[in-house]
Each structure stands twice: as C-alpha cells, then as structure tokens.
Amino acid sequence: MTDWLTPEEWQAVVLSLRVSSVAVLASLPFGVLVAYALARWRFPGHGLLNGLVHLPLVLPPVVTGYLLLLSFGRRGTIGAFLDQFGIVFAFRWTGAALACGIMAFPLLVRAIRLSIEAVDPKLEQAAATLGASRLWVFATVTLPLILPGIFAGMVLAFAKAMGEFGATITFVSNIPGQTQTLPSAIYAFLQVPGGESSAARLVLVAVAVAMAALFLSEWLARSVARRISGA
C-alpha cells in the first residue's frame, strides 16, 4: 500500500488515523459522563450543557476553529495556562486532535445517551436492592448494556474526526507531517497543478474509511437491540 500512495499522501493518512484515534479515545470518558448526566440527572444547567455539547454540530466549523484558536492558542486564556506545563495545542497534531475531538463530541454523546435512555432504570433499581452501590450498578448493569452504543458512538465520532476540516485548518493550519490531515491534504493537492491524482487517491481512502465506519456502526446498533431484548 505504501507503493500505491506517495510518502506525502501516506503521511497524511497516518496522521489522520492517529489524530482521530486520539481524539475519540481522549474524549470517550467525558462523552460517557456527559451522556449519563444528560440522560439520568436533572440539574440546573441541564439545557445549557446539552446546548454546549451540540454547539459544534450547528456552528460553522470555522467559527469553532477560531474560538479554539482564541482560547487554546498560545496567547489564549487556556492555552497560556497550559503552556506553563509544556502542553501546547496550537499548530501541533495535538491541536488537530482537540479540534476533531470537539467536532465529533456531539455525535459521541448522542449515541451513548440514546443507549443509556434505552436502559430501563428499573433494572438499575433491582441491582441496588441486590446490594450493588451506584458505581457497581453502573459497572455491572448500565455499562454492559450500553457497550454497543458506546462502540457505535466511537465509530461515528471516529468517522467524523477523519473528515474534520474547517475547525482543524482554522485552529492548527495545514502543516504537512504536523497538522495536515487527510481532508487538509486533499484540499492542498487540489490547490496545486497536477495534484488531482494524489487527491483522487486520498478521496478513495476517505470513502473507504467512511463506508467501513458506517457498516460497523449499523452492525453495533443491531447488537444493542439484541442485547437489550435479551435473546
């Protein structure tokens, strides 16, 4: 496959896979927590949290990227703070992962939240009467029942992260080998004469990854249904 893609193209694909995997894995614990809070807890600010989580879905990605640049850039409030500890997002691949993670977060949370809402709270009550504390109830009843939903959310979020363009390019620019992900590379190839064939090959990769993700997510959704019906 390395013969099929030029080293430059290959670099973009590998970077995209790394950025997307890190984005999904790092956001997963927050995703489960937020999904659980939105599905099961009633608290002041419930609507606000829900809105915030979904904001990247409705905002123009450029706006999200610009907001990230303002807050996580080296002069941004959060960026300057983290800089003291040596954590830098701006114009690094970690920044691309942050942008992708935030853009994919709504999809991750939605899928997990739906699967949590499908779990009957009466089962959790039953577990409590059998002696399980809240944490045990979550670990032994809720989590196994929503596992397929979590996987489905991860797959969707991964696909979304693979395709993220606007926020990433605004936040961390388009540096080959550093922040040039698959979509940025396609965009860059299309800007130079004779780059069409490179772009076409990367487009094929993108289509293949997206299709695989959709099929995997469908299959996992069906397995949710099977698990919860208990057959």
Next chain:
Amino acid sequence: MLKLAIRHEFPGFALDAGFEAPPGVTALFGKSGSGKTTIVNAVAGLMRPDQGRIEVDGLILSDSASGRFLPPHRRGVGYVFQEGRLFPHLTVRQNLLYGRWFARMKDGARFSRIVDLLGIGDLLARRPGALSGGEKQRVALGRAILSNPRLLLMDEPLAALDEARKAEILPYLERLRDETGLPILYVSHSAAEVARLATTIVLIEAGRVLAAGPAATILSDPATAPVLGLREAGAILSARIEAQEEDGLTRLATGAGPVWLSRITAAEGSHLRLRILAQDVMLALQRPSGISALNVLPVTVRDVTPGEGGVLVRLEAGDEVILARITARSTAGLGLAPGMRVYAVLKAVSVAPGSIGTGGP
C-alpha cells in the same frame, strides 16, 4: 420483625400507614392505588418518605427524626418485582449469583438448595429473554433469596402471570415460606393468593391501614370481608390428611372435626390450609339427613353481621372459626342469633384445588 410507621404526601394522595410484620408472610392487601407499592418501595429504600421510621430486626432503615436513610444497597432487603426485572445481558446463573456478590454472609443461602427449591436447575445457562413468564419470576425469586436478605419484599409477583403460571409458582412460594423462615412482605390485590400464603394480613385502603392481624382472624372477620370482596370472603382452616379413602375422597382432621374432600394428592400426615369460602357454607338448625353434602359440622353462632349482598355469620367450630354467607331472609327464617347451636354444611367438592395450600395457618 419489621416495624413501620410512615407518612408521605403525594399530589392528591396521602399515605399514612403503620404496622408490624412478624416472621412469616405478611400480606399487604388492598386495591390498586391504595399505596401498597409505595410502602414496599419505602422499605426497599427506593423512595424516601416525608416522615416516619422503618426498622427491621432492630436495624433502622430510615428515620425522619434522626435523618437516617440507608441507601437501598445497604439495606439487605430482597425485592421481587412484578415484572421480574432480570438482567438481560446475564445468564440465569449470573442473575442468581448477582446479589450473592454483595451479600452480607457469603455462605448463607445455599445456591443448589434454592435452585432445587425453585426447580430452575435446567435454566441456568439460558438468558432471561428465552424464559417464560413463570420461569422468569422463579429466577427473580431465587435471585432475591440468594442475596441473603433480612427481609423479602414481593410486589404482586404473580400479577403478570396467567392462572396456570400462578398455580405453578404458588407451591414454590409456600415452600419458601415454610422452609426458609425468611420474613416476607407480600403485596397483592388477590384475595385467593393472600388466603393461601399469608400468615399476617394488613388491609390497606386509600393510604391507611384498615385492619391488621393474623390471617385466620382477618379472613374470618365479617367487618373486613367487604374489603376482601364478599365473593372472596371465607375462613382458613388448618387441616391434616388422615386417610386417602378408596372412593376418591380424602379424610382430613381439623379443629372443627373430620372433613371429607375430593382427593387431595399429598401424603398422609401432611399439613394443609383450607380456604372455606363463606358462600359455600350452608346452615341448618337440625343435623340434616338424606343430604348429598358429606360434611356436617356442629357449630355455634358467634355473631351475625348484615350487610350489602347478604348476611355474614361467624361460626365457632371447635377451636376454629368458619364464615358463612346467607341471605337476610334465611337469617330471619332460621332466627339466627349469637350463641345458637346450628350445623354447617359443606360439600366435599366445593373446596377448589387452588384453595388448598400446604403448611400451617
């Protein structure tokens, strides 16, 4: 011993109930919406009452005065829900062992003994989705017992089942009551179930306790009969099988004298609980002769309670009490009054198999 006194305000409904439940099966009996499930949920810790105190064997589960409220997982109270609520992602065996994981004493209830008692040995490898309604309830029962509870709560565990499935589970519940000695709080709106299982009855109406006491007393009390439903009114007689006779009858020894019933398949010497429905009992001033009914018991009238739908006559038969429901015209015609000695007549075939349970009263 469970001691409970709670108050709780719901929109449009107030619960204000207090009772004590001694060892055995304590039935909470009342119509739907009378507050039975709320009481059970308060004992389990699934709802927190506004006021009051709940205590089991000296352990305070909740007390509004001191602000104490044990969370459900620290109460050691087993709960069998109406819908079973088995964990769909676990096998029957894993479901059964779930509570044992957290149980106070690991070696308490023996897994194989409970599995045998409930007849679920063949189901262990299956998932709940592949079980029938009756099997699910038996597994739910086993799961609750194996969590080694101080007290077992059952909220209409049979209500979602058809008659055949109920008949399948009732014997297991009787064995549970007689063999494990676990105190059980049993919610039901079926007089037949209560009559068969309960050792203590608490009648609940509109969030209040109407009457509470030993099952035999409450069931034969004319004052509480309208709550149970007149058609369901009837006394409990404890009996022992004396002989299986050749012509298809079973002779029973009771406190009221010998009673013959259609063949009961149980060993000689076994103890039974008979529910004698008030509407199946006839009264006569003289010992009737030339009559097909086999059972004629000499009794003394204790009291006569007229009401809608007839007159309830409470009769003393030896050391037992029998209830008869007759019309006002018959009462006047016979001139029934407390203290009179009359004869109670009962057909051998009128006690339905569903009204015959095992164990003492």
